[in-house]
Amino acid sequence: MTERILPVEAAIAPEQGERIFVASQWQLMWWRFRKHRLAMIGAVAIIIFYLAVIGADFISYSDPEVTEANFSQMPPQPVRLFDGGAFRPHVLGVKGARDPNTFKRVFQTDPNVKIPLRFFARGYKYEFLGIIPTDRHLIGVDEGRAEETIFLLGTDTLGRDLWSRLMAGTRVSLTIGLVSVALSLFLGVLFGGLSGLYGGAVDTVIQRLIEILRSIPTIPLWMGLAAGLPRNWTVLQVYFAITIIISLVGWTELARVVRGRFLALREEDFVMAAELSGCSQWRIIFRHLVPSFMSHIIAATTLALPVMIISETSLSFLGLGIRPPAISWGVLLQDAQSLQSVALSPWLLIPAIPVIAVILAFNFVGDGLRDAADPYGV
Amino acid sequence: MLAYLAQRFLLAILTVWAVSVLSFFIIQLPAGDYVDAYIALQRETGTLVSRQEAENLRTQYGLDQPVYVQYAKWVALILQGNFGMSMEWRRPVLEVIGDRLALTIVVSVVALLFTWAVALPIGIYSAVRQYSFGDYIFTFVGFFGLATPSFLLALVVLYLAFSLFGANIGGLFSSEFKLASWSLAKVWDLLKHLPVPALILALSATAQLIRVMRANLLDEVRKPYVVTARARGLPERRVILKYPVRVALNPFASTLGYLFPHIVSGSIIVSVVLSLPTMGPVLLRSLQSQDMFLAGTIVLLIGVMTVVGTFISDLVLLLIDPRIRLVGGR
Numbered sequence: 001m002t003e004r005i006l007p008v009e010a011a012i013a014p015e016q017g018e019r020i021f022v023a024s025q026w027q028l029m030w031w032r033f034r035k036h037r038l039a040m041i042g043a044v045a046i047i048i049f050y051l052a053v054i055g056a057d058f059i060s061y062s063d064p065e066v067t068e069a070n071f072s073q074m075p076p077q078p079v080r081l082f083d084g085g086a087f088r089p090h091v092l093g094v095k096g097a098r099d100p101n102t103f104k105r106v107f108q109t110d111p112n113v114k115i116p117l118r119f120f121a122r123g124y125k126y127e128f129l130g131i132i133p134t135d136r137h138l139i140g141v142d143e144g145r146a147e148e149t150i151f152l153l154g155t156d157t158l159g160r161d162l163w164s165r166l167m168a169g170t171r172v173s174l175t176i177g178l179v180s181v182a183l184s185l186f187l188g189v190l191f192g193g194l195s196g197l198y199g200g201a202v203d204t205v206i207q208r209l210i211e212i213l214r215s216i217p218t219i220p221l222w223m224g225l226a227a228g229l230p231r232n233w234t235v236l237q238v239y240f241a242i243t244i245i246i247s248l249v250g251w252t253e254l255a256r257v258v259r260g261r262f263l264a265l266r267e268e269d270f271v272m273a274a275e276l277s278g279c280s281q282w283r284i285i286f287r288h289l290v291p292s293f294m295s296h297i298i299a300a301t302t303l304a305l306p307v308m309i310i311s312e313t314s315l316s317f318l319g320l321g322i323r324p325p326a327i328s329w330g331v332l333l334q335d336a337q338s339l340q341s342v343a344l345s346p347w348l349l350i351p352a353i354p355v356i357a358v359i360l361a362f363n364f365v366g367d368g369l370r371d372a373a374d375p376y377g378v
Numbered sequence: 379m380l381a382y383l384a385q386r387f388l389l390a391i392l393t394v395w396a397v398s399v400l401s402f403f404i405i406q407l408p409a410g411d412y413v414d415a416y417i418a419l420q421r422e423t424g425t426l427v428s429r430q431e432a433e434n435l436r437t438q439y440g441l442d443q444p445v446y447v448q449y450a451k452w453v454a455l456i457l458q459g460n461f462g463m464s465m466e467w468r469r470p471v472l473e474v475i476g477d478r479l480a481l482t483i484v485v486s487v488v489a490l491l492f493t494w495a496v497a498l499p500i501g502i503y504s505a506v507r508q509y510s511f512g513d514y515i516f517t518f519v520g521f522f523g524l525a526t527p528s529f530l531l532a533l534v535v536l537y538l539a540f541s542l543f544g545a546n547i548g549g550l551f552s553s554e555f556k557l558a559s560w561s562l563a564k565v566w567d568l569l570k571h572l573p574v575p576a577l578i579l580a581l582s583a584t585a586q587l588i589r590v591m592r593a594n595l596l597d598e599v600r601k602p603y604v605v606t607a608r609a610r611g612l613p614e615r616r617v618i619l620k621y622p623v624r625v626a627l628n629p630f631a632s633t634l635g636y637l638f639p640h641i642v643s644g645s646i647i648v649s650v651v652l653s654l655p656t657m658g659p660v661l662l663r664s665l666q667s668q669d670m671f672l673a674g675t676i677v678l679l680i681g682v683m684t685v686v687g688t689f690i691s692d693l694v695l696l697l698i699d700p701r702i703r704l705v706g707g708r
Contacts, residue, residue, distance in 0.1 A: 212393045217643035227665035228407025342537045359525040
């Protein structure tokens with residue numbers, strides 16, 4: 001027993017001393033996780049991302065679907081924080097025009113027109129959390145409409161505000177990842193559990209099924225399935241259909257983890273003890289087995305999430321996933337698909353940044369969780 | 379060894395079957411059948427299809443029979459090399475695909491070779507010089523490689539090449555070779571265009587492989603036999619390359635079976651961004667226009683291609699790992 005405790009002792013500060021002997025497994029895991037600096041940074045990033053999901057409407061200042069023909073393809077606009085030495089955040093007034101020679105759209109800022117930014121200003125109406133009707137936004141303007149004055153990240157070809165669209169897209173892309181991972185988790189635990197528990201023929205069949213699924217290239221398959229979704233489906237129907245399509249393949253990795261754990265734990269003494277005390281099969285599984293590999297499942301789930309997010313983004317990017325007017329990261333990146341549009345308005349590539357950031361964050365947290373999942377290991 | 383081969387072969391056959399069922403399912407997905415689509419297309423061009431003709435077509439494709447019969451007929455036609463007609467191009471599907479299948483294979487295989495060629499030395503370096511400056515750099519690059527979807531990387535590279543060098547890196551051929559028939563000059567032109575797409579495709583797989591190689595080798599170099607070799611005065615280079623690297627290589631080869639589908643899958647979407655003349659853009663077009671025979675055939679061919687690739691990787695594993703050769707089975 002002592003040599004199994006030692007690595008834990010090494011992993012935590014000596015002043016904690018005796019605490020590790022009475023700490024619960026979850027406490028040990030937390031201590032271990034805290035040591036993983038990148039994972040901690042990733043965890044903070046993920047919390048910020050999901051706060052943005054909850055408050056997407058609050059953080060945006062323009063209605064993401066409102067088009068402003070006069071302000072199309074506007075480059076990101078700098079925010080000036082100080083005015084004459086005092087902290088007075090403002091933006092400059094902008095006028096759109098066409099260059100008479102090249103017919104290119106040009107924007108002239110007017111240094112005399114200073115439009116002050118207000119915190120908690122009134123803007124377009126929305127329902128906070130889908131229930132509380134309000135029109136307060138984190139930033140906005142007192143006079144006129146935010147749609148015609150603030151362009152933090154510029155606008156797209158239809159003059160829609162990229163910052164506000166990015167917030168709306170974050171909400172869709174990050175929740176679609178959660179829903180698909182929940183579905184994959186269910187399938188993975190079910191099949192992985194069956195496989196590990198019964199062994200024999202059941203195990204062989206499920207393992208072969210997983211191998212077959214994993215050797216099929218996913219993107220063409222998803223493309224084919226997604227293209228078959230009826231055109232007249234509502235945004236919500238498409239949303240759930242896409243989550244199902246994505247999790248059809250996503251469950252295999254989770255099933256492998258669950259099966260591996262089942263096989264390893266089945267031979268443990270405490271399972272035998274439970275069996276001898278006359279516990280039912282169900283009680284052994286849910287009271288004894290599941291809690292002891294819960295941490296591994298959580299780690300595997302965290303690592304599966306970025307895959308789901310990439311899948312949705314890829315499909316929507318090709319125009320086969322979430323369809324406009326719904327907004328997701330992939331839908332936003334679709335505007336940047338051709339060299340012409342990126343060359344004209346490079347800021348349309350901005351949605352790539354949160355995609356990469358959130359995937360990195362999930363990978364770091366997943367790594368940290370996997371290391372912490374087994375606090376007794378080296 | 380034979381048992382192992384037979385088992386792998388059987389699995390490959392099973393996978394091909396699963397892919398064919400899925401492809402057929404995709405063909406069946408849109409509302410209406412092939413003949414409905416055909417009639418609508420003919421009407422657009424002003425030709426009316428008589429009821430008799432429509433019935434004949436339905437019987438020919440077996441559309442009046444249950445689904446499994448239709449599937450059997452479809453498979454029978456495919457085995458004779460008849461993949462059906464493409465609605466949009468009004469040509470046999472195989473003609474539309476033409477060189478594209480071969481080019482998809484070329485791009486994917488080059489990306490795979492690139493992955494190996496880069497991941498192996500970097501993986502060894504990272505493990506032997508653990509926590510060195512170079513190791514940190516590669517770890518960092520590796521994490522970004524894992525986190526960046528290949529199509530995003532393609533977009534960014536495309537934009538940077540254009541804005542910094544004014545070059546369009548899309549495509550696989552220069553404009554003068556696009557329609558030319560195959561010649562040595564065309565092959566040379568292809569070779570010049572290959573590195574960029576291959577690099578983009580290889581990045582995430584390379585990042586993954588570096589991590590695998592590093593972890594495996596780190597496990598191995600701590601084992602007593604390495605200490606023994608060192609104590610016996612073997613030169614360090616030989617100590618590392620001769621023994622632990624060989625052992626660590628094994629999982630390296632076995633991940634190949636999953637890497638190849640991953641690369642092929644990525645090539646579809648990267649091809650769309652970089653407008654490569656591979657299967658990707660045609661698949662997207664055909665799905666957008668509901669040209670289902672073309673779409674289904676492409677999914678089928680890509681699937682079969684990866685199965686063949688996976689099977690080959692199993693054979694490679696057989697060569698590398700004597701344990702499989704001697705005992706059979708894993």
